[in-house]
Amino acid sequence: MKNYLLILLMAVTLAACDPNVKPDGDADGSAADGSTGAQVGAVGGEGGAAGQALSASYEASAINDANSVLAARVIYFDFDSSKVVGDFVELVKHHGRYLSANASASIRLEGHTDERGTREYNVALADRRAQSVKRLLMFQGASSDQITVISYGEEKPASLGHDEESWSLNRRAELVYQ
Amino acid sequence: MKRYLLSLILISFCSASQAVLNIEITEGVEGSLPIAVVPFQWVGGVKFADADVSAIITSDLARSGKFAPLPDKDLIAYPKQPEDVHFPSWRMIGIDHLIIGGVKQEAEGQYQVHFRLFDVLKGEQLLGYSFAATRNSLRSVAHRISDHIIKSLTGLPGAFDARISYVTAKQLPGKAVTYLLQAADTDGFNSQNLLTSNEPIMSPVWSPDGERLAYVSFEHGVPEIFIHDIHTAKRELVSKFKGINGAPAWSPDGTRLAITLSKDGNPDVYILDLSSKRLKRLTKHWSIDTEAVWMPDGKSLVFTSSRSGKPQLYQISVSANAKPQRLTFDGKYNANASISRDGKTISFVQGENNVFRVAVLYLETGLVQQVTDGPLDESPEFSPNGSMILYASQHKGKPVLAAVSTDGRHKQRLGLSDGEVREPAWSVVKK
Structure with missing residues (x-):
């Protein structure tokens, strides 16, 4: 439960900071520009400025460190889009490098959508979201054997409201370390 | 929030605790055909509240969207047999079609359900059937009767x-x-x-x-x-x-x-x-x-x-x-x-x-x-x-x-x- 709250809290923070989380449409227009300001993005680069709150270590134990950049494990998407955008690209890269550095680590990637649109199309869309994240992880050296993908479509919303506030929290892929 | x-x-x-669907018609009864379903007479047994055959038929006809059944309180007579039906009175209140029928208990748990459908304007019977039913199949028989009536009057196979x-x-x-x-x-x-x-x-x-x-x-x-x-x-x-x-x-x-x-x-x-x-x-x-x-x-x-x-x-x-x-x-x-x-x-x-x-x-x-x-x-x-x-x-x-x-x-x-x-x-x- 605490985990869930943490994820939700980070989710809210991230969503609020990310200029690329939009209510609708122009999914492909919002390119990843690595803009500053968001928590994750600020700690993304190697050799970043001193005095940062989060650590970007890829030691095995980092996964249990609440102050690690790896503590953020939800990637949010635009409506009807499976493209990883903005600061989430950096976040996924961190997890990819961690998996690459820790061959015994494995994750389940869970794809989700908001409630809009049809259920089976949403299963397919959520699968593509998880697959986009998987490709990025593998690009960083993670192995396919370390990653299991499951798509839930709109069946398991993180937030139960029927408005953009909830929808933006539900269009997501979650990285679940096993 | x-x-x-x-x-x-x-x-x-x-x-x-019980998952029961409740159906209510929310829009559109205009243009539906006026029809009257006379409550069926039960012989040799008492009407079951959960298998009220004529009420089920009335509800199906209304749900089809193609009929506007006359409310029970507006019925002008309760004919049981074809010879009891006085067509001019039903014509007077604007009813096009009329359904009468009954349920007869033949033995313990065994029923016979019969109905007749009349064209009020022509004063003639369009359909008349009798079905055997058990206690558990009474609702299903009622739906089957609805399907027969809808097929006869609209040409569409029923779906109830x-x-x-x-x-x-x-x-x-x-x-x-x-x-x-x-x-x-x-x-x-x-x-x-x-x-x-x-x-x-x-x-x-x-x-x-x-x-x-x-x-x-x-x-x-x-x-x-x-x-x-x-x-x-x-x-x-x-x-x-x-x-x-x-x-x-x-x-x-x-x-x-x-x-x-x-x-x-x-x-x-x-x-x-x-x-x-x-x-x-x-x-x-x-x-x-x-x-x-x-x-x-x-x-x-x-x-x-x-x-x-x-x-x-x-x-x-x-x-x-x-x-x-x-x-x-x-x-x-x-x-x-x-x-x-x-x-x-x-x-x-x-x-x-x-x-x-x-x-x-x-x-x-x-x-x-x-x-x-x-x-x-x-x-x-x-x-x-x-x-x-x-x-x-x-x-x-x-x-x-x-x-x-x-x-x-x-x-x-x-x-x-x-x-x-x-x-x-x-x-x-x-x-």
């Missing part, structure tokens, strides 16, 4: 002596969501639990003979497709490939299932032969292809594809190397087709911005008409006679089933007293 919404939803989830299935999701405070797969009569009675799971259940669809349901269940942690015999409760796991196993659709002859698989890297439509278990790939495209349904002749399927960038409906022949033809062009989101039994009409979900409605495409003319108001309507499914579309909707923020006549004029809501209700499927009419 969010917390408030959440608790509100949870409260409504636990307000009742059938079963619907749907998925409900219930959440009690502090507990995980419980998913239920249920079947019920078309008026919500006689509900039957087919499957209970803590993981999602999706996309139930009846076999053409109405004996089996195919559906997607996540009960093993991943999506798998099952076929469930509703009489024996025996289940067969028919598809468990890596990745998506979804969107099952029976071929019209019941020998094959169209399904969506992502085992080759991307959601595509495949056809699974149920006896040989042979799998044939139907679509091959880097985009999403899913939600296939068969045309009634079994020669082609209609499916949703995002190959143009946004979801649209396409038709593809089952023959090898067929090229899909695009069917929908208006709007950014057209998905989840259901095809009428005559193959002339497709209902589907049409989305624009944040509003999703059920729309109907007339294949002969290419005309598209939206028939529901949204904002989040989905899973449309034609009734067996094509006159109604059952779909999932939201009422006051709560998922409900609803039905609309294919012309969009008559709407009704099938409210569930307990939990969310979604993804309706309508079986064939019982033979």
Whole structure:
């Protein structure tokens, strides 16, 4: 439960900071520009400025460190889009490098959508979201054997409201370390 | 605000224990035909409150959207036999058709139900039948009578002596969501639990003979497709490939299932032969292809594809190397087709911005008409006679089933007293 709250809290923070989380449409227009300001993005680069709150270590134990950049494990998407955008690209890269550095680590990637649109199309869309994240992880050296993908479509919303506030929290892929 | 919404939803989830559908007609009685159903006389036994045959017929006729039954309090007489009917009086109050009948107990638990349908203007009998019934089949016999009356007066085969299935999701405070797969009569009675799971259940669809349901269940942690015999409760796991196993659709002859698989890297439509278990790939495209349904002749399927960038409906022949033809062009989101039994009409979900409605495409003319108001309507499914579309909707923020006549004029809501209700499927009419 605490985990869930943490994820939700980070989710809210991230969503609020990310200029690329939009209510609708122009999914492909919002390119990843690595803009500053968001928590994750600020700690993304190697050799970043001193005095940062989060650590970007890829030691095995980092996964249990609440102050690690790896503590953020939800990637949010635009409506009807499976493209990883903005600061989430950096976040996924961190997890990819961690998996690459820790061959015994494995994750389940869970794809989700908001409630809009049809259920089976949403299963397919959520699968593509998880697959986009998987490709990025593998690009960083993670192995396919370390990653299991499951798509839930709109069946398991993180937030139960029927408005953009909830929808933006539900269009997501979650990285679940096993 | 969010917390408030959440608790509100949870409260409504636990307000009742029995999942019963309540049906109310919400829109449109104009243009319906005036008809009178005289309460049936019960002989040799007392009327059962839960199997009031004439009341069930009255309710079916009203739900069809094609009739406006006279309220009981406005009845001017209670004829029991044909010779008791005084046609001029019924003509005077504007009634076109009249139904009389009765229920006779023949032995313990054995009944005989008879009815007659009269054309009031001509003063003649159009139909007259008698059915044997047991205590448990009285409701079904009443629905069958409704189907006979509708067929006689509209030419359409009735759709009431059938079963619907749907998925409900219930959440009690502090507990995980419980998913239920249920079947019920078309008026919500006689509900039957087919499957209970803590993981999602999706996309139930009846076999053409109405004996089996195919559906997607996540009960093993991943999506798998099952076929469930509703009489024996025996289940067969028919598809468990890596990745998506979804969107099952029976071929019209019941020998094959169209399904969506992502085992080759991307959601595509495949056809699974149920006896040989042979799998044939139907679509091959880097985009999403899913939600296939068969045309009634079994020669082609209609499916949703995002190959143009946004979801649209396409038709593809089952023959090898067929090229899909695009069917929908208006709007950014057209998905989840259901095809009428005559193959002339497709209902589907049409989305624009944040509003999703059920729309109907007339294949002969290419005309598209939206028939529901949204904002989040989905899973449309034609009734067996094509006159109604059952779909999932939201009422006051709560998922409900609803039905609309294919012309969009008559709407009704099938409210569930307990939990969310979604993804309706309508079986064939019982033979």
